Amino acid sequence: MNVTTNSASGKEFAALCRQAWDVLAPARAAYLAHVSPHYDEVLHEVAQRAEHAGSLGKTDIAALVVWKRLSAQTRWVSTLMSLPDAQVRAVTERASSAVRDTALTRGEAARQGRGIIAELPGFRTGDALASAVLTAAAPARMAVYDRRVQHALDALGLLLTATPGRYGRYLQLLDGLLQHGGRHAANWTARDIDTALYWTGRPAPAPSH
Numbered sequence: 001m002n003v004t005t006n007s008a009s010g011k012e013f014a015a016l017c018r019q020a021w022d023v024l025a026p027a028r029a030a031y032l033a034h035v036s037p038h039y040d041e042v043l044h045e046v047a048q049r050a051e052h053a054g055s056l057g058k059t060d061i062a063a064l065v066v067w068k069r070l071s072a073q074t075r076w077v078s079t080l081m082s083l084p085d086a087q088v089r090a091v092t093e094r095a096s097s098a099v100r101d102t103a104l105t106r107g108e109a110a111r112q113g114r115g116i117i118a119e120l121p122g123f124r125t126g127d128a129l130a131s132a133v134l135t136a137a138a139p140a141r142m143a144v145y146d147r148r149v150q151h152a153l154d155a156l157g158l159l160l161t162a163t164p165g166r167y168g169r170y171l172q173l174l175d176g177l178l179q180h181g182g183r184h185a186a187n188w189t190a191r192d193i194d195t196a197l198y199w200t201g202r203p204a205p206a207p208s209h
Helices: 010-034 041-053 058-067 075-081 085-100 106-117 128-137 147-156 166-179 190-200
Strands: none
Touching (some): 010 147, 010 190, 041 058, 058 075, 058 128, 085 128, 147 190
């Protein structure tokens, strides 16, 4: 059974969230045990620069492309690199302001930030790189989305469709998980949940012979 945060059955959603924590808590522990503590240094360095500058430039985006292990051999990369850095920063500054706006719910801030960054080449479809940029802009509020996260949500019965506005709904869903996590969710951030989902959604290891 798939249930969304907009489902008429809030009790069913809460129950699914509580069940999900039985998977997320050990997955987060496994992620910390198996992934190098240095792996996210690129994200942290970009986040520090974004906090200081109030925006992200082309160099920052390029670093996140590498961090997300995305292909740079695509037309949008050439188009983005052809833009003045000041133009890129003007867009990411507005997106950063949106996701940092604590007067907005996390989901609404994510929706607004995602809509703004869609003005740039490479950010009009898909949420993997866009979510990385928005997370670098507001690491305490936002979270990264990718295929592994989607696989994990599907396995947990937490519906997240690919219709427009997915990133905002994703952050709304993470808020629901935090709300219904009880003691498991203590001191967790949305970013902690996305790493647990990432680990949960990884491909099954090949059987040993």
